[in-house]
Amino acid sequence: MKIRFYPLDFKYKVKDDDVIMYVFAKLESGEKVCLKLNYEPYFYACNIDPKLLAKIALPIEDKVARVTHWEEVEKELVGQKQKFLKIYTNFPKAVPPISKELENWGADCYEKDILFVQRFMRDLGLSALGLAEAQGEFQKDTEMRVPVFIAKKIKPADLSSEQKLRILAVDIETYAPTHYIEMEKNPVLMIALSGEDEQGKSFRTLLTWKRFKHDLEYIEVVDDEEELLKRFREVIVDYNPEVLFGYNSDNFDLPYLQIRAKKYGLHLDFGWDRSEIEIRREAKISGILHLDLYQFIRNIFGKNMKTESFSLDNVAFELLGHRKHKADISKLYSAWDEEQEKLEEYCKYNMHDAELTLKLGQKLFLEMLEFARTTGLPLFDTIRMSFSKLVESFIMKKAIAAQVLAPNKPTEYEIERRRGETYEGGFVYEPKPGLYNDIVVLDFRSLYPSIITAHNIGPEGLRCECCTEKKVPGMEAYWFCTREKKFIPSLLEELINKRAQLKKALKTKKGQDNRILEARSLALKMLANSFYGYLGFFGARWYCLECARSTTAYARNYIKDTLRKAESSGFTVCYSDTDSCFLLLGEKSLDEAMVFMKAVNKDLPGQMELDFQGYYPKGLFVGAKGTEKGAKKKYALLTSEGGVKITGFETVRRNWSKISKEVQEQVLHLVLEEKTLDALTYVQKVVKELKAGKIPIEKLVVKTKITRDLERYTSVGPHVAVARKMQEKGYPIYPGMLIEYVIVKGSGIVRERAKMVEEVKEGEYDAEYYIHHQLIPAVSSIFAVLGYSEENIFSESSQTGLGKFFG
DNA sequence: TCCCAACGGGG
DNA sequence: GTGTACGTTGGGA
Numbered sequence: 001m002k003i004r005f006y007p008l009d010f011k012y013k014v015k016d017d018d019v020i021m022y023v024f025a026k027l028e029s030g031e032k033v034c035l036k037l038n039y040e041p042y043f044y045a046c047n048i049d050p051k052l053l054a055k056i057a058l059p060i061e062d063k064v065a066r067v068t069h070w071e072e073v074e075k076e077l078v079g080q081k082q083k084f085l086k087i088y089t090n091f092p093k094a095v096p097p098i099s100k101e102l103e104n105w106g107a108d109c110y111e112k113d114i115l116f117v118q119r120f121m122r123d124l125g126l127s128a129l130g131l132a133e134a135q136g137e138f139q140k141d142t143e144m145r146v147p148v149f150i151a152k153k154i155k156p157a158d159l160s161s162e163q164k165l166r167i168l169a170v171d172i173e174t175y176a177p178t179h180y181i182e183m184e185k186n187p188v189l190m191i192a193l194s195g196e197d198e199q200g201k202s203f204r205t206l207l208t209w210k211r212f213k214h215d216l217e218y219i220e221v222v223d224d225e226e227e228l229l230k231r232f233r234e235v236i237v238d239y240n241p242e243v244l245f246g247y248n249s250d251n252f253d254l255p256y257l258q259i260r261a262k263k264y265g266l267h268l269d270f271g272w273d274r275s276e277i278e279i280r281r282e283a284k285i286s287g288i289l290h291l292d293l294y295q296f297i298r299n300i301f302g303k304n305m306k307t308e309s310f311s312l313d314n315v316a317f318e319l320l321g322h323r324k325h326k327a328d329i330s331k332l333y334s335a336w337d338e339e340q341e342k343l344e345e346y347c348k349y350n351m352h353d354a355e356l357t358l359k360l361g362q363k364l365f366l367e368m369l370e371f372a373r374t375t376g377l378p379l380f381d382t383i384r385m386s387f388s389k390l391v392e393s394f395i396m397k398k399a400i401a402a403q404v405l406a407p408n409k410p411t412e413y414e415i416e417r418r419r420g421e422t423y424e425g426g427f428v429y430e431p432k433p434g435l436y437n438d439i440v441v442l443d444f445r446s447l448y449p450s451i452i453t454a455h456n457i458g459p460e461g462l463r464c465e466c467c468t469e470k471k472v473p474g475m476e477a478y479w480f481c482t483r484e485k486k487f488i489p490s491l492l493e494e495l496i497n498k499r500a501q502l503k504k505a506l507k508t509k510k511g512q513d514n515r516i517l518e519a520r521s522l523a524l525k526m527l528a529n530s531f532y533g534y535l536g537f538f539g540a541r542w543y544c545l546e547c548a549r550s551t552t553a554y555a556r557n558y559i560k561d562t563l564r565k566a567e568s569s570g571f572t573v574c575y576s577d578t579d580s581c582f583l584l585l586g587e588k589s590l591d592e593a594m595v596f597m598k599a600v601n602k603d604l605p606g607q608m609e610l611d612f613q614g615y616y617p618k619g620l621f622v623g624a625k626g627t628e629k630g631a632k633k634k635y636a637l638l639t640s641e642g643g644v645k646i647t648g649f650e651t652v653r654r655n656w657s658k659i660s661k662e663v664q665e666q667v668l669h670l671v672l673e674e675k676t677l678d679a680l681t682y683v684q685k686v687v688k689e690l691k692a693g694k695i696p697i698e699k700l701v702v703k704t705k706i707t708r709d710l711e712r713y714t715s716v717g718p719h720v721a722v723a724r725k726m727q728e729k730g731y732p733i734y735p736g737m738l739i740e741y742v743i744v745k746g747s748g749i750v751r752e753r754a755k756m757v758e759e760v761k762e763g764e765y766d767a768e769y770y771i772h773h774q775l776i777p778a779v780s781s782i783f784a785v786l787g788y789s790e791e792n793i794f795s796e797s798s799q800t801g802l803g804k805f806f807g
Numbered sequence: 808t809c810c811c812a813a814c815g816g817g818g
Numbered sequence: 819g820t821g822t823a824c825g826t827t828g829g830g831a
Contacts, residue, residue, distance in 0.1 A: 042820095096821095116820060248815090252817040309815090812830105
């Protein structure tokens with residue numbers, strides 16, 4: 001019979017002489033199914049006499065690794081077509097020792113370290129939650145929690161629709177008297193579960209093992225930790241989720257639960273095949289797709305975010321607009337022991353974390369899925385990958401159809417060599433410090449990707465014999481084939497074109513639910529933007545430093561060429577960084593700038609394009625500290641709407657007080673609006689208020705992170721001094737905590753005058769400190785551009801006549 | 808200055 | 819599991 005299904009996850013088992021792939025899936029009807037299919041492991045080799053293969057018998061564990069059969073195939077390796085032996089082995093783990101043995105005999109072996117499940121998916125063309133069909137029969141199997149289908153053949157099916165899934169998020173709270181997490185020692189106190197079924201019905205349960213007064217309908221109390229874990233297992237088995245979300249659950253929640261269960265001899269065996277949670281570097285449950293959102297965000301999606309920390313609080317705030325429930329988690333242990341009336345708050349905290357995790361999972365699910373589909377790997381693996389692996393997986397998926405063999409991973413020695421190789425990056429024009437009028441910013445859209453595709457940059461076409469005349473600018477030894485499109489650049493071109501099509505489709509479908517297309521577009525964009533970095537990444541299989549070098553060399557050439565053209569067309573260049581040109585209009589009009597842009601575009605090859613990025617009536621470029629030179633990557637622009645775009649000014653550093661950020665921003669605003677005198681007056685007003693003690697303490701708070709235990713600090717900064725005082729007063733202090741403090745008046749060095757915020761009386765702060773360490777550094781470079789020195793602005797003996805403000 | 812270990816997230 | 823992240827930071831040598 002034939003079934004149609006959506007694969008969720010995969011694993012394989014070796015039974016006697018069979019290698020069986022398990023596909024955990026959902027049937028079109030919504031029922032669960034586990035498909036079993038035999039699949040053979042293999043790798044490729046050349047420079048070996050096939051007669052030798054039959055003799056191989058290497059003992060591994062309790063088995064003997066053998067070659068079962070082999071065939072001759074033609075494949076392309078870095079542009080060279082060649083014959084290889086495709087060598088099949090009797091089980092997956094036999095591949096590494098056998099290939100090593102062949103290498104000892106002088107053979108070259110390839111694709112000998114491809115994870116078996118990934119190999120299977122790619123070869124069959126399956127994709128995560130993409131409809132597939134199988135021929136075979138259902139089989140009686142009491143070992144499994146779900147029906148088993150013995151498949152003879154599996155292949156992808158055409159039509160695929162969005163599948164509703166039964167999802168669950170988990171979060172635990174534990175007994176933690178110190179900052180150190182000791183899973184063996186301290187019990188789990190609460191487990192919050194928040195889920196949603198296929199019909200959109202929500203599910204909430206919080207399990208705990210202490211009785212206390214509360215009004216929360218979702219709390220279920222058991223007798224002790226052992227009962228808690230038993231009940232947890234029951235709830236999961238009953239609810240039967242397809243996807244389990246967690247936040248750092250690979251390294252915290254699931255290992256914690258597993259370790260505690262082991263202590264009582266309990267088995268958290270909720271896998272479809274009744275297997276337990278497998279804790280390795282990640283936590284895997286057979287059949288239940290465990291997605292640790294922290295992994296996806298840290299590895300992949302975070303590249304697209306502003307937050308500097310990937311704590312649940314920050315991430316939820318940026319993506320969902322909600323923060324965590326406020327509660328001091330470091331006191332949960334004492335509340336548990338002594339103040340049970342406080343436990344209700346901790347239950348709310350726990351449940352809220354689980355709910356945030358569920359919402360994050362729902363918000364990011366399509367993105368995760370699109371990355372998995374583009375790379376052709378299981379969702380479980382995809383979200384835990386770094387970008388280089390993602391790019392590589394995409395290339396390897398495409399390699400199958402192109403009959404391309406993956407080059408080997410670099411050896412340790414080769415990695416060391418590659419790490420030593422450096423090259424020149426983008427061109428940055430050193431700006432002349434000053435305030436400029438009428439700036440037009442043009443930038444190359446996706447500069448590096450478009451250069452790679454336009455010039456066929458890839459390892460296969462490097463120094464090809466047929467087209468030696470077109471050298472990379474400034475790189476006489478580098479040239480790329482112009483005759484035929486090569487593998488790597490053609491993949492990138494495909495990504496870019498697909499995304500362009502998607503964008504077009506999105507435009508015509510405005511107002512509809514386009515979340516899938518948008519997620520796909522994001523995945524394509526992020527992958528395309530990573531190709532250049534991948535080619536220069538030391539760990540890459542398709543590493544090609546010449547390619548990375550050539551890409552930036554072309555980029556420098558194009559940008560300099562554009563700047564030259566701009567100058568000869570009557571514009572003045574005021575700044576440029578990698579892919580952008582800042583041009584002063586002078587006597588010219590905006591229209592003329594557009595004409596110039598179009599003229600440049602006419603000469604650009606392939607997908608390269610210069611875009612209009614914006615027009616700015618004013619722009620400020622400051623000098624680099626302690627030099628005559630202009631600072632690179634540091635400027636402020638005034639938009640036509642009156643807004644200010646700030647780049648590179650350190651307004652967001654947290655060890656700057658609010659007042660210095662505020663003053664810097666305001667000064668930039670005023671200066672850009674040509675109200676320099678107002679800016680001066682404003683600064684002087686703030687100085688006066690500071691001196692008069694009128695600035696609210698809240699704006700003077702400086703925040704610094706504690707990075708280790710307090711006794712381990714050799715140099716005691718103000719934040720450490722304050723943290724020590726706090727500790728003496730009984731505040732819990734642990735690494736990672738942000739210490740907030742204010743510098744107050746008095747004698748002695750700064751750290752002796754650093755105080756906890758709540759202890760600072762109004763007007764007690766040290767105005768001089770804030771003027772010299774916060775205000776001056778924030779604005780001096782700005783005023784310097786306009787010809788005012790620090791003394792001019794701040795000193796009482798100033799000749800500008802403004803000193804009177806400081807009396 | 809170099810090298811190695813720890814960290815991130817989680818309680 | 820056809821396996822061992824990764825880039826940064828800070829202490830100690």
